[in-house]
Amino acid sequence: MITRKRLAAGVCGLLAAMTVALLPTPALAAGEPDADSSPKVELTLDVSGSMRARDIDGQSRMAAAKQAFNEVLDAVPDDVRLGIRTLGANYRGEDRKVGCKDTRQLYPVGPLDRTEAKTAVATLTPTGWTPIGPALLGAADDLKGGDASRRIVLITDGEDTCAPLDPCQVARDIAAKGIHLTVDTLGLLPDAKTRNQLSCIAEATGGTYTSVEHTKQLRDRVHQLVDRAAHPVVTPEATEGAADCTGAPKLKPGLYSDREKFAEHRWYRVDVRPGQELRASVSVAADRAVNNDYGVLLRASTVHGREIVRGSEAGNGRTDVISSGLRYPKAPSEGADEDAPAAETVCLQVSNSFSARASVKTDPGLPVELTVDLVDGPSDASDAAFFGLGHGWWLLITLALSGLVAGLLWGWISRWRVTVWRTN
Amino acid sequence: MRTVRTLMTAVLASAGLFGMAGTALADSPSPSPSGSAGAEAAAPTEAGTSFRTATAIRPDQPATASASTGDYLYWVLPVDAGQRATVKAKVTLPQAARHGAATWQLDVYDGLRRRQACTYGAQTRAAAKDTGSVELSCTLRTVRAWAEPWANDPLPGSYYIRLTVVDLSKDDLGLPLHAEVDATTADTGGARAVDGTLAAPLVPGASTATPQDKESPAARPAAMSEPDGGWSSGWWSDRWIWTAAGGLLAALAGIYGYRLTRGSGRPSRIPPGA
Numbered sequence: 001m002i003t004r005k006r007l008a009a010g011v012c013g014l015l016a017a018m019t020v021a022l023l024p025t026p027a028l029a030a031g032e033p034d035a036d037s038s039p040k041v042e043l044t045l046d047v048s049g050s051m052r053a054r055d056i057d058g059q060s061r062m063a064a065a066k067q068a069f070n071e072v073l074d075a076v077p078d079d080v081r082l083g084i085r086t087l088g089a090n091y092r093g094e095d096r097k098v099g100c101k102d103t104r105q106l107y108p109v110g111p112l113d114r115t116e117a118k119t120a121v122a123t124l125t126p127t128g129w130t131p132i133g134p135a136l137l138g139a140a141d142d143l144k145g146g147d148a149s150r151r152i153v154l155i156t157d158g159e160d161t162c163a164p165l166d167p168c169q170v171a172r173d174i175a176a177k178g179i180h181l182t183v184d185t186l187g188l189l190p191d192a193k194t195r196n197q198l199s200c201i202a203e204a205t206g207g208t209y210t211s212v213e214h215t216k217q218l219r220d221r222v223h224q225l226v227d228r229a230a231h232p233v234v235t236p237e238a239t240e241g242a243a244d245c246t247g248a249p250k251l252k253p254g255l256y257s258d259r260e261k262f263a264e265h266r267w268y269r270v271d272v273r274p275g276q277e278l279r280a281s282v283s284v285a286a287d288r289a290v291n292n293d294y295g296v297l298l299r300a301s302t303v304h305g306r307e308i309v310r311g312s313e314a315g316n317g318r319t320d321v322i323s324s325g326l327r328y329p330k331a332p333s334e335g336a337d338e339d340a341p342a343a344e345t346v347c348l349q350v351s352n353s354f355s356a357r358a359s360v361k362t363d364p365g366l367p368v369e370l371t372v373d374l375v376d377g378p379s380d381a382s383d384a385a386f387f388g389l390g391h392g393w394w395l396l397i398t399l400a401l402s403g404l405v406a407g408l409l410w411g412w413i414s415r416w417r418v419t420v421w422r423t424n
Numbered sequence: 425m426r427t428v429r430t431l432m433t434a435v436l437a438s439a440g441l442f443g444m445a446g447t448a449l450a451d452s453p454s455p456s457p458s459g460s461a462g463a464e465a466a467a468p469t470e471a472g473t474s475f476r477t478a479t480a481i482r483p484d485q486p487a488t489a490s491a492s493t494g495d496y497l498y499w500v501l502p503v504d505a506g507q508r509a510t511v512k513a514k515v516t517l518p519q520a521a522r523h524g525a526a527t528w529q530l531d532v533y534d535g536l537r538r539r540q541a542c543t544y545g546a547q548t549r550a551a552a553k554d555t556g557s558v559e560l561s562c563t564l565r566t567v568r569a570w571a572e573p574w575a576n577d578p579l580p581g582s583y584y585i586r587l588t589v590v591d592l593s594k595d596d597l598g599l600p601l602h603a604e605v606d607a608t609t610a611d612t613g614g615a616r617a618v619d620g621t622l623a624a625p626l627v628p629g630a631s632t633a634t635p636q637d638k639e640s641p642a643a644r645p646a647a648m649s650e651p652d653g654g655w656s657s658g659w660w661s662d663r664w665i666w667t668a669a670g671g672l673l674a675a676l677a678g679i680y681g682y683r684l685t686r687g688s689g690r691p692s693r694i695p696p697g698a
Binding site for chain 2: 187190192195196198199206208209210211213217220221224227228231233234255277279280281282283309311313317318319320321323324325326327328329369371373375376377386387388389390391392395396398399400401402403404405406407408409410411412414415
């Protein structure tokens, strides 16, 4: 009986696996040339005066960047909509106020006309200031609209010269808008200050930082980043957890993003029907300088506050995220009310124990990524071992011995019975 | 006497059938990952940068990636019940003059993003200023078919590999490097088999990929990949053979024991010709 049940379960599992395996093809085919969902990339190039320095493979930084751009533009994947923005390209003067507004869109984000884009790049000459902050804001504005993933590739050779607008803070604020924006930064022969600033920008948005010393390296990296943008990624849905369970947002299965301040916790609610298994995982990203030791706790509890199960993780050292997960199989309902099984509301609590020095800004909070899954059929286990089957030499010896004893007993009993029968 | 014999025959026959069924079953399902389908696909030359963008790899398929020092590199591979996965990574460090030592680390997370312990292997290793490369390795616990929800035991599903530098001189940030990752899985057999199966393997987005949800234009995550031959249904293990063989042995021993009590001929106390 049990075996039959299991076989059925196995067949069901196989069917499910096959359906899952067959599913993605139509989904992929349907979602290809959709203008709203094709990824957007903006290459943001520093054209400040310092780009004149001739120290990359014997040519000027500007020439190296132009060469790299030309080769990258040739190889941009078709479904990527690409734009180019410059910073410090136009204003030659000494007025900081004007120089710090000097950022402009060289080529609009959209389907790429390679010749046009290349011509536009060819006209650039190193000129002015390095307004990174305003350029990031401008680039984020250029990438507006649609729900696709967005990427800014920032190429610069010097730190921002337009304080007090901290480009790192700007990047974090842009990322906090929940528009799936990543900033990848490339520093051309960067000094320590530039490196700190660029790696801070990258860290704040979940991007990467590269220090470039050769033309080939620049080309390969930009190419890689543009290619990466073309990869389809599931974009999370923004949500906002509440301070307690009663007012918490109800989540359906999916991927969610939220923000959580240092040592804060947030609640979410999920409805789990009997016979379903809830699977939730959470990642809290360290998008700024945090203290060395940190942790995350994900708790599932009933509406009355009784804890069901928890997942927790702690760590130390350099990290991008810290994550944990839990699963909660709800037993199938027994009895008559099978047709309308009442869903149980499970409260999910996400808390983090990140901390930072007092000088670190706490607003906006740390990015939280929450996945919620509900799969049908809770996992079940009825026996101590695999269907009660055994394994190993001890099993064989025991069975053989008990067989021998049984045989002997049987023989003796029948002999005894024969003797009794004979004597009578 | 006749009843005994029939019983014995029945036991023997059923034991034999059982054993044969066992071996026949052993041939038909092939949850082993060493199929040919995966080997045909080209090895990935990129790595993801987060759980969501992790690059899917297959066991025994070396993956490479070029990246910058400080990047967090993610791969994901399917591991099935009864398998023990070993992940090996090699980082070719930047050739440019480096400023200090660096510590590299390989972490493995399961489909629920829970960190998984390494039973052995150098998971973290420091590289001196002038070392050319670092090799890391991590062997997971054997994946079980089922575990209590409160346990952190490895379960069938996706496994994320994260490779990164955890400690370095800040001046070395962003230098180019090359990473190689190779995962292998070994079947442990029925010794580790447990009862029960999960409703679905621990694969992220298992339910979000179903059609009743709103059509998401972005494709499903790469982490959805499954082992060659699909996930095992969890009802085969070599325990069937062991138990069947034990039953057979018991039957034979029973016959032998019965024969012992019979002696070799007529009982000695019965006078000849009686």
